[in-house]
Amino acid sequence: MADLNLTIDGKQITVKPGSTVLDACKQAGIYIPTLCFHPDLTPYGACRLCIVEIEKMRGLPTACSTPVTEGMIVKTDTDQIKNFRRGVLELILTEHPHPCLTCWRRERCGPYDICLRNVDVTLRCVLCPKNKICELQEVTDFIGIDKVEFPYVYRNIPIDHENTSFERDYNLCIKCGRCIRVCQEIRGAAAIAWTMRGSEALPGTAFGISLKEADCQYCGACVDACPTGALMERDRRWEGEKEKQVLTTCPYCGVGCQLNLAIKDGKIMESVPARENDVNRGQACVKGRFGIKEVVHSPERLTTPLIKRNGKFEKATWDEALSLVSSKLGSYAKDATAVLSSAKTTNEDNYVAQKFTRVVLGNNNIDHCARLCHAPTVTGLAATFGSGAMTNSIREIGNAKCVFAIGTNTSESHPVIALEIKKAVDKGGKLIVGNPRGIRLTNFSDIWLRHAPGSDVPLLLGMCKVIVDEGLEDKEFINSRCENFDDLIGSLKNVKLDEVEKITGVPQETIKKAARMYATNKPATILYTMGITQHTTGTDNVMAIAYLAMLTGNLGKPSSGVNPLRGQNNVQGACDMGALPNVYPAYQSVTDAANKSKFEAAWGVKLSDKTGLTVTEMMDAAHEGKIKAMYIIGENPPISEPDANHAVAALRKLDFLVVQDIFMTETAQEADVVLPATTFAEKVGTFTNTERRVQMVRKAVEAVGESKPDWQITSLLAQKMGVKGFDYQNASEIMTEINQLAPSYGGITHARLETGGLQWPCPNADHPGTPILHTNQFTRGKGRFMPLTYKPPAELPDAAYPLTLTTGRSLYQYHTGTMTRKVKGLNDLLPENLAEINPADAAKLNVQNGEMVKVSSRRGHINAKVKITDVSPVGVVYMNFHFAESAANILTIAAIDPVAKIPEFKVCAIKIEKI
């Protein structure tokens, strides 16, 4: 469609088709007052302030809901409009305290000034937390109103202090409905809705129950949408205007939401999701919205290096600490040292950490927590496609005709991606959920495959079989793009649907329906996370998913693909940077002689060609005394490792342990030297999110105490140990080195990232980045099918341990809790570990809701409170792994996938006893 021309106040404007008159006015630089309008929401036309005159149209249409047509002539400032707006605003102001709004002295009035007009304290703008940042003030000032003729009665509703994140003061509500609409339209939570009618109408919950009971997810989208002071972040209420704002990337999950940090007096006031980007588009979750400033400014932050002397930590100078570490690390044999890098730190930090390991320590013993989450994605997808990462982008999910979400509790772990799933469903797309647990997604799914934990391979092969049997496969795609199809046919011969039904517990008919739905609604996308990978059959699970996509040709096209959602903010980047024992940056194998000589030339040293140890192997080696010293950056194995008691024992066996972190973690307590690092808000760098998008992390506040960025600490250590090539002045220099050595990052420079993220592969400075992988051919050439068979989980329930334990992550806490457990608001929402158990099992064990029980496995036991819920299927207990005092990983088993070396966090046998 051609662009449209129109005239606004005599100005000629050309706009894109589909624009509204309001969009056109904005483009023309003409201010139109609005209150109910929000750019992310569908036009509502309720406040009537944006009215304009349009020739040949009756009455005064609202600019926000009137689409532009060719040759329109619009007027925005006639006397009629001005009068009308004044009248409308006067009515709106009868809903809101307005003595100051209409007072010409407001600008000059301070909170402690005596009001000459005797205005009540509760009614005064200067005492409102939103003063000077209020949209109502802006609109009133523009329209110019000095008197409201109608009577005003203060509503006198008590302020709602229920949650610690934000407050609700409905005395200030002007009923624009933005909070309700964002909660329903975008978040899909609908925790709040209009209540009552006419003058009594207000946003609220059903029967006035608390937000928690109303299933609020505390994302704060309503707070950001509110034009007045009715909804305000609690800690930010009396902070006033911000001094500056810094755009950066959220440090929690792999979605990589862009956040604007508002800064005042060198402190973060609030973190508000940014709108102008392709990742989160104005949305965030409770952690990103309310869980950042308390972490960065926590009094528990490490501020100086610490050295343990006689079992006690003592403050030390950087020089002392680094001298000690360098002399110690230098004193061991080459293979007796190991490094754990961190998926929480930047690409630059990870690059320096792996370079340190390879150049200074002279081995490849570097790994990070990706081993514990998406290692099978890397191995499984590398074998089938040639590269292990999301094939498509987040924003494409919303346009999929079918979404198959298996082994992912997206609304808890990747809340902003869950919004895309909801968008797809709202547009008429189908949703298939594969999950043993009744997660939020099942509330709006078309089919819910409630398979037994660990039965993913039979379920997925069953679906493949139905597709092949019924001829629903994409034959052309298989012939032209894939190879070894007969291997899959061979595997499918052994698959019998009635056996599948028996193993998975899903009725045959449901499997058939799901297979048909996935195969016939194109484009279809598959999303998966830990429910697929954290198994001894993790690699097989991932390959089975890849087969399903290859079989139906759902690859290389928009809104299709195989999409592993990465957990940590920079786990993709940490893998890309080569913080792995077998590859250099950009997955260049260490055993390949050409790669080795390339890196030897670049770094000017001899490198080891021996594949290093993985996290799980390092712990075993430490236990056996083969690893003597470890350098752990921002990882917390005592909480995150399976069979956590074993991990702690391994750390204690070490001769020397140096930990670099932002807090005194459970790992740091075991250390000989602790080095204080800065948080994401105090340094410059880049994170790579789950869709391979590299985004800037910008410095917002000064580093606390003597803490330093991770790359700087590692570099100083290398210099102390007398190694050249670590004299970086800033993070950007490190990126330049990455550009030269990692082909997929070749064109990703800090200068380019200033204007927005770039998705790798981006081989040169002119390349625009790659939103969709495998468009013309797979990275490895052809997509490869391989034979697959079902293997049961390593430990199944038996007479002694009759229940299955599956673990996961909650929306309100993050991983080992190092950061989120410092945030009061989040701790209020989920203060402790709960053992979620089916009512039938609870009745059998005779336990009540909220009762403390002893949960034990063959490896250890913990105490936890019982939560009786239908969400857990019969025989399955669910626990979060965030809590150190009740660490679920004491129970989990260290049985690992033979290829990916990932432990089976998702299935182990336990028993529950009354205390």
Add this chain to the structure above:
Amino acid sequence: MDSEVAKKQVQEILDASGDGDARLVPILLAIQAKFGYLPQDAIKQVGEYLKISPGEIYSVASFYAHFKLKPIGKRHITVCRGTACHIRGAPQILEEISKVIGVKEGETSEDMEYTLETVACIGCCALAPALKINEAVHGNVTTRSARTMFTAIKKGEKRG
């Protein structure tokens, strides 16, 4: 009431509601007919069944004056305050009833016997002033007849 029984009764209403989008209001009407009001648990159950949030259902329910969100008394008294009834003394009748049964307008007695409300018109202006006790219409009421009627009801209630 036994919550399990109530749950079953709501489920029966839901099962009989058929398919399609415009089911919410008929379902709520049926629940109100059964229980006299919309219990909180029932709204939750409807929400789970229709896959909409209880908040949105409450939004619809609280919009219509017809839907009761609190339990109502055994005798639901609605006094007409339409024009004809108003002129012929509805306010005085309302005051009288309120005095006799001891319940203010819009409220329910503590023993759950009476709910006293007014409505705009019950559609029998020829019989003004009129009132309804549950579904039974009483026309040409006077303050005296109202007093007699409600005193008798009250006595009967005591006896019964």
